[in-house]
Amino acid sequence: MSFEDPVIIVALDFAGARGALGAARSLNPAQCRVKVGLELFCAEGPPVVHALQGLGFQVFLDLKFHDIPHTVARACARAAELGVWMVNVHALGGPRMLEAARRAIPTGGPQLVGVTVLTSHSPEEVAALGLGASAERVRSLARSCHEAGLDGVVCSGREASDLQDLRTGGFVLVTPGIRPKGAAADDQRRTQTISEALASGADYLVIGRPVTGAPDPAAALAACLDEVRAAGARRASKNQEPL
Ligand code: C5P
Numbered sequence: 001m002s003f004e005d006p007v008i009i010v011a012l013d014f015a016g017a018r019g020a021l022g023a024a025r026s027l028n029p030a031q032c033r034v035k036v037g038l039e040l041f042c043a044e045g046p047p048v049v050h051a052l053q054g055l056g057f058q059v060f061l062d063l064k065f066h067d068i069p070h071t072v073a074r075a076c077a078r079a080a081e082l083g084v085w086m087v088n089v090h091a092l093g094g095p096r097m098l099e100a101a102r103r104a105i106p107t108g109g110p111q112l113v114g115v116t117v118l119t120s121h122s123p124e125e126v127a128a129l130g131l132g133a134s135a136e137r138v139r140s141l142a143r144s145c146h147e148a149g150l151d152g153v154v155c156s157g158r159e160a161s162d163l164q165d166l167r168t169g170g171f172v173l174v175t176p177g178i179r180p181k182g183a184a185a186d187d188q189r190r191t192q193t194i195s196e197a198l199a200s201g202a203d204y205l206v207i208g209r210p211v212t213g214a215p216d217p218a219a220a221l222a223a224c225l226d227e228v229r230a231a232g233a234r235r236a237s238k239n240q241e242p243l
Contacts, residue, residue, distance in 0.1 A: 007198075007228050008032040009060050010221065011176070011208030014040050017048045021055070026218045027211075029056035031225060033085060035206060037062045049082050058085035060206075064115050066090035069100035076101045080109040086174075088113045088154060091141035098148035111172070113152040114145035116159070119177030122189040134190070135159055142166055154206075156190040157197030164201050176206035180224055183210045194227040195234075 010032050014020040020040050027034070034057045036049055041063060049059050061084040065072045072089055079087040089101045091114035098114060105112050116138040117126055126134040138159040143166065145153050152172030155163065160173045167173065175197045177188040185191050186209055197205055207224060214220035 006030070006032050007203070007205055008221065008224055009035050009174070009204055009206045010211050010217075011035040011037060011062070011206055012040055012052075012212065013037055013208050014212070015043055016040070017044045017051060020044075020048060021051055023212050023217050024052055024055055024057060026216075027057075027221055028218075029058070032221060033058045033060060033204075035060040035062050035208075038064075046082055049084060053083060060084065060086040060088075061110070062088055064088055064090050065101070066093045067097075069093075069097045072097050073100040073104035076104040076112065077106075080105050084110045086111045086113060086151075088115055090115050091145050091153065095144050095148055098145060098150060102149045111151040113154055113172070113174055114141065114148075114150050115154045116141040116145075117155070119156045119175075119190045120187050125189075135162060139163065146171055152203070157192035157200045157202050157205075158190050160197065160200040160202045167201065167203075172203040173201060174204045174206060175200075175202040176208075178205045178207045178210075180207075180210050180220075180227060194224060195231040198228065198231040199234075 012020040012034050024034055034052055036059055052059050061079050065075050087110045102112055117134055123134045131137045138155050139162055142153045142163050146166045154174045156177050157175040160175055163173060177191045178194055178197055179185060179191045181193050211217050211220045
C-alpha cells in the first residue's frame with residue numbers, strides 16, 4: 001500500500017450528496033479512493049463527483065455501461081471529461097463495444113476496466129443465466145477486456161488468482177465483494193476477506209457497507225488498512241513486493 005496508490009476504494013452507495021460527503025469527510029484521501037455508483041450518480045450527477053474531488057479524493061465512476069458501441073463510447077467520453085480516476089463497462093457488451101469504449105478515453109484519461117461477472121451472482125445463478133461456469137466465464141471475459149486494450153477488470157477475489165497471467169502491462173484486478181473477517185455478506189455471494197483477495201493477486205479492493213455502514217467509518221477503514229498492511233508484510237516476508 002502506498003499513499004500515491006491506495007489499495008482500498010470505498011463505495012459511497014448513498015441516496016444523496018449529504019450522506020456521501022458526510023462519509024467522505026470522515027475518510028482520508030491519502031488512504032483510500034472513493035467510488036460513485038448508480039444510486040448516488042442518479043441522485044446527484046456530476047456535481048457530487050466534483051465535490052468529492054474537491055475533498056481530495058480520486059473517484060471511480062462505477063456506472064457499468066452496457067449498450068451499443070456508439071452509445072457506450074460517447075458515455076465514456078463524457079465520463080472522462082469529469083476527471084475521474086476510473087470508469088467501467090460491462091465486458092458482456094462484447095469486443096466491439098469494449099474497443100469503442102477504449103478509443104473514447106483520451107490519453108491520460110481515466111483507467112477503463114471491464115466488469116466480468118457481478119460478485120452478487122452465485123455460481124448457480126451464473127449457470128442459470130446461460131453463462132456456464134463462473135470461473136471460466138470470468139476468464140473469457142477478462143481475456144476479451146485484455147485483448148481490447150482495457151486497463152483491467154472487475155472480478156471477485158475468488159477468480160483473481162486465475163487471472164494472474166493477464167496482469168501484464170499494468171492490467172489491474174479490481175475486486176468488490178470484500179468482507180473484513182466476521183462482517184455480514186449482505187447481498188454479495190462470491191465474497192473474500194481482504195487478506196484472501198490480496199493473496200489471490202487483487203490490486204484494488206472495493207469495500208462499501210462494511211465501512212460506510214459502520215458506526216464509525218474512519219475506524220472501520222483503519223481496521224481494513226491494518227488487514228492490508230498485515231497482508232503486505234506477509235507478502236514481503238515471502239520475498240514478494242510489499243503492497
Ligand atoms: O457494500 P459492498 O461492499 O457490497 O459494495 C460493493 C460495491 O461494489 C457496490 O457499489 C457494487 O455496486 C460494486 N460492485 C460489485 N460487484 C461488481 C462490480 C461492482 O459489488 N462486480
